[in-house]
Each structure stands twice: as C-alpha cells, then as structure tokens.
Amino acid sequence: MDNIELLESYNSYLQEQKANGKKIIAYLTHDNVPIELFEAAGFVPLPLIFAGKDELMDASHSYLPPSTCSYAQSCIGYFSSTPRTHEFLDLADYILLSNHCVSNICVSEILSNNFNRKRLDFYVSYTRNSNALKYYKLELKHLQKEIEGITKERIPDHRIKEEIIRHNNFKTIVEQVSKLNIPGSEKLDIYQKAILYGPAIQAEIEEIISSYKSNTKNTNSTHPKNVIFTGCSIFINDYLMDLIEDAGGNIVLFDTWIGRNYYSQTFSEEVIASLNDPIDLLTKRFENNVYGDHCVPDSLDNKIVFLENYVNEYHKKYGDKIGVINHIIKFCDHFSLFQSYFKEKLQERGVQVLNLERDYSRSIKGQLSTRIEAFMEMI
Amino acid sequence: MSIFTEDIVNFRSVLQLAYNFLAGRDYLKKKKFQERKKLISVALPFSDLVFASGAVPVFPIRMEQFKVHSYLTALNSATNLIGWNLTTKLLSFVRKFDVLKILDTVLDDVIHTINDKYNELYDLGIDHGISSDFCYGITGLTGMFVSKGKNLDANINFTIRCSAWNKYSETLKQFVPRQIWVDIPPRNIDNALELLTDNVSQAISDLEEITGNIVSDNSLNKQFRIGNQIKRFYKTILYEFSASDFYPCNPATFSEILALLGLSYQDYNSDNQRYLESFSYLVKEMRERINKGIGMDVSDMPRILLTPVFGGWEPESHEILYELGARTIYADWEILNLLEEISVSKNSNPVEEYAKFLLNATTRGIGYDQEALTDSYIETAKALNVDGLVFNQVFGCHSISNCYSLLRRKIRNKLEIPTTVINFNKIGDNVEQVKTRLGAFMEMF
Incomplete structure (x- = not known):
C-alpha cells in the first residue's frame, strides 16, 4: 500500500x-x-x-x-x-x-x-x-x-488499564516487525501505519508478520549496506527512505519515535500485575524511557551507549559493521545541537556516522542523495 | 561611540561596573587560587544559590582575557591604592592633560570589547560544531565553555521551556563534569511548588558537597536581601529614571548602561556586595545629576522598548534609534519576571520562597506558553509606559522569536503603540537592515 x-x-x-x-x-x-x-x-x-x-x-x-x-x-x-x-x-x-x-x-x-x-x-x-x-x-x-x-x-481505572494492556500487546506485535527479514522501507510503512491506527489494526499486522515469516529471502545479502537510522523520525510521504534504498542502503533499525522508541516501551506482565493504578503504569513508562530525546541530562549518553552496543552485537551476529544515519530536521532543537558531539563520540568507538541535516524542500533532494551515496560507499 | 565618553567619565559607578565585568579573569583567579573558592558557572540571572553556598558564580564570558587598553591596567593599580572615588578624579585629571584620545579609546573598549568577545566566542562555538542554525546566545555560551570551561568547578543548570537551552545545558558536561540541575516544573499545578522546593534543596545539597559549606536559612536570606535591594535599584532605573523627561546623561549612554546592567546582572560580577554598592551608587549618581540639572532634556524623544536582547542583539540599535530621535530601553529581566523580589519574612522558608520565585519567572515571565510570554511583554510595556516596541527576532531562537506574530496582534489590540521587528544573527552582520527598519519605524512617531 x-x-x-x-x-x-x-x-x-x-x-x-x-x-x-x-x-x-x-x-x-x-x-x-x-x-x-x-x-x-x-x-x-x-x-x-x-x-x-x-x-x-x-x-x-x-x-x-x-x-x-x-x-x-x-x-x-x-x-x-x-x-x-x-x-x-x-x-x-x-x-x-x-x-x-x-x-x-x-x-x-x-x-x-x-x-x-x-x-x-x-x-x-x-x-x-x-x-x-x-x-x-x-x-x-x-x-x-x-x-x-x-x-x-x-x-x-479499569478502562485505562485495559487500554494500556491493549497497546502493550500491540507494541509487542509491532516489535516483531523489527526482527523480520524485510527491507527497511517495508518496516517503516508498518510502523507508520501502526502509529496512525494503533491496536485497531493488530490483526492486520499479525497477518503481515505471519506472511513475512515464511519469506526466507535474505534481505541482508541483497542490501549489504546495512545502517541504523536515528535522530528525527521519517514521516509519512517523505522521500528519504527511497533515497537511502536507491543508494544501496538498508535500514535494520529505526532508532526513532516511529520505530524502536514506540514499540520498545512495553511492560512485562509482572509490572502490569504489580501496579494497580493505571496512572502509575503510565508514569513507569516515562521513568523507563531513558532514550527519549525530551529529557535531560542523560538521554544523549544513553543513546550513544545503546547504539554502540547494538553495532557491536550486530557485528558479532552477522559479521557486518553497520553505520549510523543521524537524521536531523533543520532547526530541530533536540538533534541538531549536539550532532557533532554525537558523531564524534560514536566515531571514537569505531562507528561511522552520517549527520544528515535537511528540511523538506525539493531543492535539497539531490544534495541529500549525493551525501547518502557517498556514505554508503564508505561503509 | 566616543560621543558618550563625556557621560561615562562622569559616572564613577558605571566605570566601576564595567571595570568589574571586564576584570573578571584576574578577580576569579584570585578567588580560585588564593581564596580556594569554587567557581560555578551560571547563565541567566540565577546566581542566588551559588552566592548562598559561598561559591563564586561566573557568567563564563567573564573568565576571558579582554582586549582592554593598557590604561585600564593602570587604573586597576590606581584603584587598589586610592579607591574608586579618587580614580574618577584621576580620570578627570588625566583628561585635563589632553589625553582625551587615550581615554576615549579606553572607554570605547569598555563598552565594545564585550561585544567583540561575544562574536569571537560565537565563532568558537561554531568551530566546535554548533550548527549555525542555532541562536547567537547558545552558540556564544558554548564558545565560552570551549574556551574557559576547564576552570570551573561546576555548572548550575535550570530547566526552562526552551528546548535548545535544556539540550545545550546537557552538553555542558563535556566541559564541566560536575553539573547541578534544578528541574523547574513546566507549569504551576497542584503541588508543583513542593516538588520544585525539593529540587532546589537537592541543588543546595550538591553545592554544599562541592563547597564544603553549609547553606543555612540565614545565608539564603542574606543573599535574597542583597538580591532584593539590587532588584529595587534596577527597577528604580527602569521605572523612575528611564521614564523621566530629563536624563542624567545622553540617552544612548543611558541605553549602554542598561545593556551593561543586563549583562552583569547574571552573576553580579561575581561579588554580590560589591555589585550592590555599585548599583546603589549608580542610582545615587543618576539622581544627583538629575537634581543638579546635569544631563539632557529628553521629553520630546519617544521611549522605545527594544527586546529581547539577552540572547544577542545588534548593539548599534540604540545609537541608531538615538540618531533618529528616540531613546531605547532594555528591560529583559523585568519582562521575564526575574526582577521580582524573594520574600525574606520571618516565618518564611527561604528554599520555598526561592522555588516560588523560579516558578513565577518560568511560568509567567519566560512563560509556559506563548500566551503567557506575550502577556508578560504587554504588561511590562504598559507598566514602563513606552511609546513603541522593537522586537529583536534572533535567528534560530525557537522559544521567544516565534511569539512575534502573536505579540504584534496583542500590541495592536491592547497597547496601540507602533511596533516593528528587526532580525539578528550576529553582531555587526545586519546593521544596514536594522537602520532601514528602524528608520521606517521612527516615521510612525
């Protein structure tokens, strides 16, 4: 679709x-x-x-x-x-x-x-x-x-808790999408749709997952330039994903609101059972959101550590060194300010980073394409 | 700028405030190495807790070595020997010996060297990797930490609604590992004050740990009393003298003084008592001059509020406005409710009173939304009874600059005074456009 x-x-x-x-x-x-x-x-x-x-x-x-x-x-x-x-x-x-x-x-x-x-x-x-x-x-x-x-x-309260459980289950399903062996663009479509509709489309996503699970085609071999996508989310109708895939890239992890920061915010059954007040559960989620970019003073450090670990684990598992695309929507207070620090710290740890700053103007498309292609050649 | 020299030479207090601002580096070295005091950086006027803990607050630009004429060094030696009062006489004396040209240069430096340094530090911030899309203030502050952050023992951060500010504060730990945070709740609901009081207490504990001193209710109240007196003097200058038809000096000099007060108010030039004395003397000097009829009749000059300037502005603006027949008022701290007094009544809890001050400033002054912020502009413009408002739209500012369209509507509906917007990116970048804009604006009077 x-x-x-x-x-x-x-x-x-x-x-x-x-x-x-x-x-x-x-x-x-x-x-x-x-x-x-x-x-x-x-x-x-x-x-x-x-x-x-x-x-x-x-x-x-x-x-x-x-x-x-x-x-x-x-x-x-x-x-x-x-x-x-x-x-x-x-x-x-x-x-x-x-x-x-x-x-x-x-x-x-x-x-x-x-x-x-x-x-x-x-x-x-x-x-x-x-x-x-x-x-x-x-x-x-x-x-x-x-x-x-x-x-x-x-x-x-029980209605709120029911909704929390419903969303929790839904996010657990959406998380499975991240593990599917499919191109990043297809994952992104599912994440975007999941955030738009929420649990109303759980059955549909389960069906998609089921159909993809039987797909044995190895996406990694057709897209050897695997990357993590972090920073600002890719929103609906953005051409950026096409540019990345046209340049031979494949996003294996969307470390953004539309992506991991959405589906990873779940509770274990024990936590749900232990907190009767649904407001406490929602507060617990805020407490656990250590990677969210709103809060200070440690979100950036937490993100850097997470990405380093992910890259290393990926390397151990697949033998590939993956790069990081840090997507910065121009004038974004959260991701633009520390882009050089972010890049420097990850590069010190041996992770290649592309700081991709852009606005939504058409005129920048060519420049973005060139920068992505150059980055893909590097990795 | 030399046209203002005449006024400044006669203002001992201004000279003293300016000198103390510029001579910060030597003063701070003495405090750090001889007196073993801890240096804690602050930005925006949030220095009270640091003073109360016995540490020294530093607005980080003051650690810089300013390119000051060697005459000021001599002046420093002279003040050590004979005091400031005689120093003013010394200046007058030197003038008689026809070295006015040297003196002009010295005083020119006093006023402009701060802005030159700001630009230099802005460039350093950019070199360090801050995107040029960010506001001048944050980029310049980053440059200050790149340059001299290593000299600091800690930094105190206050969260406000400006997300760039909070994120900038987060990045400071790369320069100053010890960070103290005061998380101010975004708005005042339910027991938000109680939560903030607890956060302030935690910050005090951090300061105690760093300094090894105990912060008592007495030490807090003592600081608040000093701060309150300074605020009263500041308001006297804003509400009494700036509204007067007779100024104690040239109106452009008056604006320069307001600009200097705005800058130095952030850390009280690292010495609260000395700052209070200078402020007190400034008010006294202004009043005496007005009473004696020394100064200038400004009754036919419209009063223009130019704001915000704390995040950077074109310092030529007030000279341009002066040449166009207007007088410029800088009153950022009043607009942001940072000149409100902190209660020191007998039964009050000083930690809670400070929390009230912070919560009031951030929810009503800085504003938890644009409606609150623009209301604060309107209230202050009304209270100051200004004739026009020039909004300084700082490139890359997403917190205050964004409110102009709403503010313009409110001014039209509620104040019915002329208003215009000028754009600012970096000092000296946009002077011609500012001239054109202000020229058109002044035609409305």
Whole structure:
C-alpha cells in the first residue's frame, strides 16, 4: 500500500469514527503522550506524522519565522494551506499542546488559536528524577480530569488499564516487525501505519508478520549496506527512505519515535500485575524511557551507549559493521545541537556516522542523495 | 561611540561596573587560587544559590582575557591604592592633560570589547560544531565553555521551556563534569511548588558537597536581601529614571548602561556586595545629576522598548534609534519576571520562597506558553509606559522569536503603540537592515 492509499484509508477510518460520535484529538507526536487515556475515554488520537514540503512550510510563515523546524512549519501548513492535502485534519476536535520541544508548544498553540481547535495541555518534566515522575503523574491526572470534563464521565481505572494492556500487546506485535527479514522501507510503512491506527489494526499486522515469516529471502545479502537510522523520525510521504534504498542502503533499525522508541516501551506482565493504578503504569513508562530525546541530562549518553552496543552485537551476529544515519530536521532543537558531539563520540568507538541535516524542500533532494551515496560507499 | 565618553567619565559607578565585568579573569583567579573558592558557572540571572553556598558564580564570558587598553591596567593599580572615588578624579585629571584620545579609546573598549568577545566566542562555538542554525546566545555560551570551561568547578543548570537551552545545558558536561540541575516544573499545578522546593534543596545539597559549606536559612536570606535591594535599584532605573523627561546623561549612554546592567546582572560580577554598592551608587549618581540639572532634556524623544536582547542583539540599535530621535530601553529581566523580589519574612522558608520565585519567572515571565510570554511583554510595556516596541527576532531562537506574530496582534489590540521587528544573527552582520527598519519605524512617531 503506498502512502496515498494509506492516507485515503485513514481518512475513511476517521470519517467513520466521527460518524460514530467519536471526538478526535490531534497532537504533534512524541513518545510521552498517554494515548491510552484518550482511547479509554473514547477519543481517537490523530498523530501528526506527516512529512512536509515547500508549499506547507511557506504557508506557515505568517505564524512562524522560517528558522523554525521544518516539521513544525509543515504542521501549521497542513492546517493553513488550501486546498487541504489531508482533509481528515478538519475532523480534529482538539489539539493536544505538549512540550516535547518548544516548537511543539508554539505550533499547538497556533493551531488552537487560529484554526479553532480546543486545546488540551499536557506538559512533561524535563528530567526523570523522582520529583519529575511525581510531576508527570500530576499532569496525567490533570489531563484525565480535562478529558472527563469534556465527556462528563469519569474514566474508570479499569478502562485505562485495559487500554494500556491493549497497546502493550500491540507494541509487542509491532516489535516483531523489527526482527523480520524485510527491507527497511517495508518496516517503516508498518510502523507508520501502526502509529496512525494503533491496536485497531493488530490483526492486520499479525497477518503481515505471519506472511513475512515464511519469506526466507535474505534481505541482508541483497542490501549489504546495512545502517541504523536515528535522530528525527521519517514521516509519512517523505522521500528519504527511497533515497537511502536507491543508494544501496538498508535500514535494520529505526532508532526513532516511529520505530524502536514506540514499540520498545512495553511492560512485562509482572509490572502490569504489580501496579494497580493505571496512572502509575503510565508514569513507569516515562521513568523507563531513558532514550527519549525530551529529557535531560542523560538521554544523549544513553543513546550513544545503546547504539554502540547494538553495532557491536550486530557485528558479532552477522559479521557486518553497520553505520549510523543521524537524521536531523533543520532547526530541530533536540538533534541538531549536539550532532557533532554525537558523531564524534560514536566515531571514537569505531562507528561511522552520517549527520544528515535537511528540511523538506525539493531543492535539497539531490544534495541529500549525493551525501547518502557517498556514505554508503564508505561503509 | 566616543560621543558618550563625556557621560561615562562622569559616572564613577558605571566605570566601576564595567571595570568589574571586564576584570573578571584576574578577580576569579584570585578567588580560585588564593581564596580556594569554587567557581560555578551560571547563565541567566540565577546566581542566588551559588552566592548562598559561598561559591563564586561566573557568567563564563567573564573568565576571558579582554582586549582592554593598557590604561585600564593602570587604573586597576590606581584603584587598589586610592579607591574608586579618587580614580574618577584621576580620570578627570588625566583628561585635563589632553589625553582625551587615550581615554576615549579606553572607554570605547569598555563598552565594545564585550561585544567583540561575544562574536569571537560565537565563532568558537561554531568551530566546535554548533550548527549555525542555532541562536547567537547558545552558540556564544558554548564558545565560552570551549574556551574557559576547564576552570570551573561546576555548572548550575535550570530547566526552562526552551528546548535548545535544556539540550545545550546537557552538553555542558563535556566541559564541566560536575553539573547541578534544578528541574523547574513546566507549569504551576497542584503541588508543583513542593516538588520544585525539593529540587532546589537537592541543588543546595550538591553545592554544599562541592563547597564544603553549609547553606543555612540565614545565608539564603542574606543573599535574597542583597538580591532584593539590587532588584529595587534596577527597577528604580527602569521605572523612575528611564521614564523621566530629563536624563542624567545622553540617552544612548543611558541605553549602554542598561545593556551593561543586563549583562552583569547574571552573576553580579561575581561579588554580590560589591555589585550592590555599585548599583546603589549608580542610582545615587543618576539622581544627583538629575537634581543638579546635569544631563539632557529628553521629553520630546519617544521611549522605545527594544527586546529581547539577552540572547544577542545588534548593539548599534540604540545609537541608531538615538540618531533618529528616540531613546531605547532594555528591560529583559523585568519582562521575564526575574526582577521580582524573594520574600525574606520571618516565618518564611527561604528554599520555598526561592522555588516560588523560579516558578513565577518560568511560568509567567519566560512563560509556559506563548500566551503567557506575550502577556508578560504587554504588561511590562504598559507598566514602563513606552511609546513603541522593537522586537529583536534572533535567528534560530525557537522559544521567544516565534511569539512575534502573536505579540504584534496583542500590541495592536491592547497597547496601540507602533511596533516593528528587526532580525539578528550576529553582531555587526545586519546593521544596514536594522537602520532601514528602524528608520521606517521612527516615521510612525
């Protein structure tokens, strides 16, 4: 299924949900948003995981200066440009304002103020110390109250826990995709779709996994240039994946929100059984999110250690030395600032790194292609 | 710039503040090696805990060796011998002997050397690998740590809503291994204050461990009292003198003084008592000059609030505005609620009071969202009763620069004063465009 089909089917899905009286909450995606709370209250989460383009970025300039991250600009563009490229965005009733980065705050605020969407707030602490966990819990309870204020119904704890378990099972299934012997582009399609729909498509993903498991073709031998993809996620309708595969690359691990940071955030059965309060479970997930790029002061070091270990283990297992593509969307506060430090530290450990900084303009495509090809030749 | 020399020579306090800013390196060396004090870096005006712990706060640019005219070295020796009061007389004396040209150069350095150094450190930040897409402030600060970070014993970080700031703070451990963190909750809900109070206590424990000193309620309150007095003096200059129809000096010099206060306020030039004395004397000097009618009638000059400048701005701006017939006010710390006093009442818990100050500044001043931040701009512009607002849009700033479209709408609706935006990337890069913009802006008056 290509992206147009995916978006059309998603449009129909949201229309259907809306027709059934469901409310839709759009949000700039990040790994600390408690979507289980929304679903427990009968809301449909709409993650804004759509890549940008020139027209969308341009359309944001009445609201934001051009030196804002291209993803943030494009999110504004999706709502402000006409005709709409994604009509289903009109179905969103609410915008979740969160503080994954400061642009997340600004964009959510602009969307709420200028495009007539009610705003829900959910702020996340900047560290993960014991007080930060307590604060995260406060925010969860606040959000729960806000949602209950809308629905005029209390969300029972058991409903939240059921959703947590449902999402937990779903993520466990999605994790299996990462182990399949299929090209990175196919994995990415599945991850993107999984984040869009959530557990609603669990059966479909199980079927895909089952069909691929019988596939014995060794992707690694046809794509010898295996790489890890880290940094900013690849969003729907981005051409970047094509450039990487056209250059002979194959992504074996998506170390991004759309990828490992999504499916790895699961609980063991023991943890689920030991924590009765679902809010405690969601807080536990935040506590365990040691690789999330929102928090300071250790997320970068944790990431570097993880990647080094992964590369070494991969080498032991397959005999291949794999490189790392660090994808940086221009003006991204989280990944752009320490790109040289990141590269230096991994290179000191013998890992080759390509810092691939870009915006969503068409004109940069050729340059990106050349840089990816050169990197692939190096590895 | 030499047109302002006349004013500065007559301001002993300004000379002293400027000298203490620039002579930081020698002062800090003395503190570190002779007095065995710990140097803790701070940026943004968050130095209270460091002072209370008996350590020395350092805004890291002050560890630099500034290219200062050799005359200042002589001045330093003179002050050691005869004190600042006589030094001013000494300057006046030297002027009589027709060495005004030398003096001009010295004072020119005092004002401009900081900006030259900023640019130099910005370049160092870029050389170190900071993307040129980042704001001038963060890149310059990184350059400061590349250059002199090794001299520091620790660094104290406060989380704010600017994600680039938090990430920049995370990277500092490559220069200063010992990091102290104060995680400020993003907004004030439920018992957020209690959580922050606990985080402040933890930071105090870290400082105690580093310094070997005990931080008592008394030492905190003592620091807050000093800080509160400084804040009162600062507000007197902003609200009383800057609003006056008669200035104690040329309005461009007045702006230079505000710029110098903005910079030095971050670490109180590493000596809270000395800074308080200088501030006190500055207010006294200004008042005396106004009372004596020494200065300039500025009643026909519109008052322009130029903000934000703490992350970098074109320092020619106030001269351009002056030439266009306006006076420029810099009041960033007031806008960001960082000039609010900290309660030292008898039954208060100083740790909690400091937490209140931080929470108020970050939620109302810096703002947990753009609405709060822009409200703070509007409130301050209204309180200062300014005639116009120039917004300094810093390239690569995603936290404050992004609020201009919202701010412009609010100004139109709530203040009805002229406003414009100027762009800033690096000092000296954009002077002609700034001139054009400000020229068009001033036509509205």
